[in-house]
Amino acid sequence: REREVREKEVREQWCIGSEDLGLYNIMTQITLLVSLQSRTSIGFMSIMSNLVSGVYCRKPSGRADKEVMAATVLTSLSTSPLVLTQTSSAAVPEPASRGWKEVLSTSYSSSTSGNWSWDTSDQSVPSTPSPPLSNDASKSFLLPSQGDDVSEDVTESTHFPFVDPIPRKRKNSMKVMFKCLWKNCEKVLSTSSGIQRHIRTVHLGRNCDSDYSDGEEDFYYSEIEVNMDSLSEGLSSLTPTSPTTSGPPPIFPPVSLTACLPRSEPSHIAMRGTPSHAPTLLSQSAPSTLCHIRTDHAYQGPLTHTRTVSFGEKRQPALHTHTTISKTPPSTAALPKSAPGTRKPRGEAKKCRKVYGMEKRDMWCTACRWKKACQRFND
DNA sequence: AGTGCCGGGGC
DNA sequence: GCCCCGGCACT
Structure with missing residues (x-):
């Protein structure tokens, strides 16, 4: 009541x-x-x-x-x-x-x-x-x-x-960083705009001096919290390995990983569900590492659905984590000009249609809406 | 049957 | 260029 x-x-x-x-x-x-x-x-x-x-x-x-x-x-x-x-x-x-x-x-x-x-x-x-x-x-x-100690009000939440219960537990030593999820890119920046610019320019190959954003880059980074106290000792894996443009561009599109989920966690786990999933995910992903996470831009269903707003829910559905890296990158020039009867094999990734469904067609990427090759979940 | 998307067409 | 869709390959 x-x-x-x-x-x-x-x-x-x-x-x-x-x-x-x-x-x-x-x-x-x-x-x-x-x-x-x-x-x-x-x-x-x-x-x-x-x-x-x-x-x-x-x-x-x-x-x-x-x-x-x-x-x-x-x-x-x-x-x-x-x-x-x-x-x-x-x-x-x-x-x-x-x-x-x-x-x-x-x-x-x-x-x-x-x-x-x-x-x-x-x-x-x-x-x-x-x-x-x-x-x-x-x-x-x-x-x-209100008069009570706020910190004891945990059940209230x-x-x-x-x-989001996290704010209460945050300490001064915690700092939010933004980590690029692009495959093989460990770039971590302190601002969302910085990471968006990074993704836009480095991974999406867009004009660096343009502020234009179609929002796609939003999917490719996650917010992590870094314990500054132990940053120096424990964060080797989060330390940017290469400053910016060094390293080859990804051969395949970004794999969506919830930043701090254990590797054993099936990345294609259905995040969209009842709110009770949130605590479950949280507990499962209780990181031994220094970050716990929250992923921005979590997919949220339409008005009628109850939704979790944070905690690793990723808007971009996860691709398969085994992502087979082809040693010989597909060269379009090398590929035979699709002989009659042969077509490019269908990618494994779920596309907008499958992910969002017909009823949420307006959430599809533009290409999918136009029945073109999906740009969001391209293989 | 459902999905992905090429090719083509209207505006 | 934007948008739609017939139709086919593929699952």
Whole structure:
């Protein structure tokens, strides 16, 4: 009952329709996190990444809008002094919250493609969302026991299926790094923009001075946490082996690996499932290494699905980990010009159609939508 | 039957 | 160039 009441309050506060479970979960995360005063750059940015992931996946169309949205959110947050420098003070939360509202209102109102449930104009609840960072507000519906030691409130988070528990446990020595998942590339950078630029220029061969992004590079890196204290002794495997462009380009497309899953973990494990998968994955992947993870841009189903927002869920479905490396890279010149009757053998990787299904066709890559060779899961 | 995508066509 | 789709190879 208490949960229901809270949910109602959150929904009202954020003008979230009763049907919109996904949005509710996301906003709950944010609100809870904020209320816990965990707005360190790590915790808050993690949540925001999740949010952006949700945003990214929720809009059925309008790629540009999605990108603008994601970029706007992250930009506004990353440039917010609150996010960057806030330590424990809960005071003066305005900048971030204002940025939020601006982002929400501008992005959604500019959306022309219609029936997106985030569009505030569609909301039946007329009240204006109040700033999420307000102490009073967050306290009132998320932390009735605010006076207690927050760190003991661990069970509280279990009431919210998608709350990221990590921020509470983070220590000052933890630092978020971004690791390139491109095969044979161990590049680790400290900023998402840096890693995106790296992927874009080094792996995707795009113009380095162009800021254009089609979002594809988002799939190819993951966020990891590095314990700075023991970085020097234990992170040899995460240390960039080659600074930038050295080394051959991958012969095959990137293999999606959840960064810190044990190798024995089948990478093609179905991540999309009930929320209960999250703790399972977490426990299984409890790393002996220094990183635990969270992968950005987790695939999240449509509105009607309950979803896990983080914890290794990878938007890009895993390819087979055995990835046979052909010693003689396929040279198109060497290949016979597909003789009549012979066709290029079908790749093993699941394509957008199979991954997302017909009902989520708008999530396919462009090529798949046009019945062309898949660009996202190319073999 | 379902999937991947080439080739071709409309705009 | 963007987008759609018939149709065929393949699973």
